[in-house]
Amino acid sequence: MNKKVIIVGAGIGGLSTALRLLKNGYEVEIYEKNKTIGGCVNFIETETFRFDLSASILMMPDPYKEIFSYVNKNYNDYLEFIQIDPTYRLFCADGNTLDFNNNISSLTKTLEGISKEDSLGYFKFIADVYEKYLISNEYFLRKPQEKPKDILKLETFLKALKIHTFSNAYDYISKYIKNENLRNFLAFQCMYIGISPFNGPNIYTLIPVATQLYGLWYFKGGMYSFIDALSKLIIEFGGIIKNEVTVDEILFSEDKCVGIKTSQGIKKADIIVCNADFPYVMKSLVKDEYYKDKYTDKKLSEMKYSCSTFIIYLGLRKKYPQLSVHNIYLGKNFKEGIESAFKGTLPKNYSLYIYCPSRIDKSMAKNDGECLNIMLRVPNLFFKEITWDKYTINMLTDTILSELKSIKGLEDIEGNIEYKNYLTPLDMESKFNAYGGTAFGLSPNLMQTNYFRPHFKSSKADNLFFVGSSLHPGPGVSLVLNSSRLVTEEILKNINN
Numbered sequence: 341m342n343k344k345v346i347i348v349g350a351g352i353g354g355l356s357t358a359l360r361l362l363k364n365g366y367e368v369e370i371y372e373k374n375k376t377i378g379g380c381v382n383f384i385e386t387e388t389f390r391f392d393l394s395a396s397i398l399m400m401p402d403p404y405k406e407i408f409s410y411v412n413k414n415y416n417d418y419l420e421f422i423q424i425d426p427t428y429r430l431f432c433a434d435g436n437t438l439d440f441n442n443n444i445s446s447l448t449k450t451l452e453g454i455s456k457e458d459s460l461g462y463f464k465f466i467a468d469v470y471e472k473y474l475i476s477n478e479y480f481l482r483k484p485q486e487k488p489k490d491i492l493k494l495e496t497f498l499k500a501l502k503i504h505t506f507s508n509a510y511d512y513i514s515k516y517i518k519n520e521n522l523r524n525f526l527a528f529q530c531m532y533i534g535i536s537p538f539n540g541p542n543i544y545t546l547i548p549v550a551t552q553l554y555g556l557w558y559f560k561g562g563m564y565s566f567i568d569a570l571s572k573l574i575i576e577f578g579g580i581i582k583n584e585v586t587v588d589e590i591l592f593s594e595d596k597c598v599g600i601k602t603s604q605g606i607k608k609a610d611i612i613v614c615n616a617d618f619p620y621v622m623k624s625l626v627k628d629e630y631y632k633d634k635y636t637d638k639k640l641s642e643m644k645y646s647c648s649t650f651i652i653y654l655g656l657r658k659k660y661p662q663l664s665v666h667n668i669y670l671g672k673n674f675k676e677g678i679e680s681a682f683k684g685t686l687p688k689n690y691s692l693y694i695y696c697p698s699r700i701d702k703s704m705a706k707n708d709g710e711c712l713n714i715m716l717r718v719p720n721l722f723f724k725e726i727t728w729d730k731y732t733i734n735m736l737t738d739t740i741l742s743e744l745k746s747i748k749g750l751e752d753i754e755g756n757i758e759y760k761n762y763l764t765p766l767d768m769e770s771k772f773n774a775y776g777g778t779a780f781g782l783s784p785n786l787m788q789t790n791y792f793r794p795h796f797k798s799s800k801a802d803n804l805f806f807v808g809s810s811l812h813p814g815p816g817v818s819l820v821l822n823s824s825r826l827v828t829e830e831i832l833k834n835i836n837n
């Protein structure tokens with residue numbers, strides 16, 4: 341008989357691992373606490389508007405395609421990939437607006453418009469970080485980091501030294517780029533994994549570089565189309581998804597995981613894979629100290645966590661062609677605005693990411709208007725200084741709207757709001773059990789990457805596995821898809837069907 345697997349959580353990590361295991365002949369049941377699956381990749385829908393809840397930037401499309409080839413399916417039968425150009429429209433507080441194109445001659449024109457020196461610096465930066473990206477992809481992002489030997493092999497160790505030069509992302513960028521807007525544009529993107537470009541390792545400069553080299557993409561209907569496709573495939577392969585069933589505890593006996601305790605009783609399985617956020621699992625679902633191993637409450641409290649986000653969702657009754665799909669607004673005093681999210685305060689100066697999918701997808705705003713996500717990085721809930729009440733939300737909304745209105749053509753935006761909603765760190769915690777309300781889980785800083793990140797396999801129960809943002813290789817949909825491939829290999833290696 342096939343081995344039975346229970347997966348805790350139907351985020352990207354849980355769904356993609358489920359599909360891979362189904363393909364390998366396992367019997368799979370997924371338990372998800374929420375009504376809709378997808379975890380952070382989710383949606384808000386009204387009669388008129390559809391919003392991607394959180395993830396919106398589709399970079400590095402290969403891992404998205406790989407999951408289809410893993411199960412011998414053609415992704416074109418499930419999804420429509422659309423390439424976005426320009427990748428970003430940049431609005432600067434000093435009034436400059438710049439488009440960053442895939443097309444190299446349009447890009448060069450934009451860059452030379454800044455200065456020839458910065459144009460040259462940009463291309464040198466791309467070339468140098470591309471080399472790091474290739475190393476990183478070959479030796480780290482696509483490889484397991486479970487055993488000390490995975491990092492201690494001389495060749496791997498030398499490669500690690502080559503990619504981890506010891507300046508922060510901002511200083512590293514500054515060696516190539518003199519123009520402040522261009523520097524800040526690149527540094528802003530390094531923050532996508534939830535750590536500060538002013539003290540995070542410079543390896544995350546690979547985010548803007550991968551964007552430039554591989555482009556940004558969009559799924560017709562929004563990011564959730566990918567979840568719909570995964571869900572369809574899971575059902576096709578005989579998997580079972582149980583929504584609105586909360587897992588309360590992981591059950592152990594004699595160095596084995598025997599099942600889970602849920603709101604619908606005890607469920608048994610041969611293998612358990614936890615996709616719920618790793619530190620939350622250790623804190624709340626693994627109750628026996630022995631099975632927590634080194635991830636005791638004390639250790640969890642000493643670990644470093646990514647920042648969170650505050651999002652305003654706006655349904656507008658008017659078109660705003662001044663916006664592109666992905667927009668970045670660089671406020672005054674960029675450094676203060678960015679660093680506050682990591683120092684526990686709200687910024688005085690706002691730099692924002694603005695997502696407007698209705699620019700290319702009519703199905704997202706049926707009123708011939710626009711739908712907008714406006715995203716601000718904010719501290720996670722471990723910082724106690726901020727109370728996420730109506731006062732804070734209203735104050736942030738007013739300030740963000742007044743920044744938006746400073747963009748030429750968006751002066752009347754406030755009068756054209758038909759729908760408004762919010763997401764705060766408290767929602768991240770209550771909706772998804774994101775530990776500390778973070779947006780990206782455990783910080784992928786130098787001391788918490790590769791071998792030093794939690795491992796896929798429990799060291800105390802050899803049939804318990806973990807997948808998701810807080811595991812190797814880190815946060816972001818494409819990396820979590822890699823994480824599901826690596827955990828599946830680990831399961832196949834350790835457990836015979």
Ligand SMILES: Cc1cc2nc3c(=O)[nH]c(=O)nc-3n(C[C@H](O)[C@H](O)[C@H](O)COP(=O)(O)OP(=O)(O)OC[C@H]3O[C@@H](n4cnc5c(N)ncnc54)[C@H](O)[C@@H]3O)c2cc1C
Nearest residue numbers: 349351352353373379380394395396397587808809816817
């Ligand atoms: C605001 C925001 C913006 C982002 N933007 C981007 C982006 O543009 N591009 C990108 O690539 N990535 C982005 N990311 C990151 C990306 O969305 C995540 O890294 C990825 O979706 C995480 O997937 P996951 O499977 O690790 O976890 P999750 O999505 O957190 O899934 C875990 C699942 O477990 C469920 N669960 C938790 N506890 C229990 C329980 N006790 N019982 C049952 N179920 C439980 C949760 O409800 C959830 O469904 C963004 C994230 C956020 C928050």
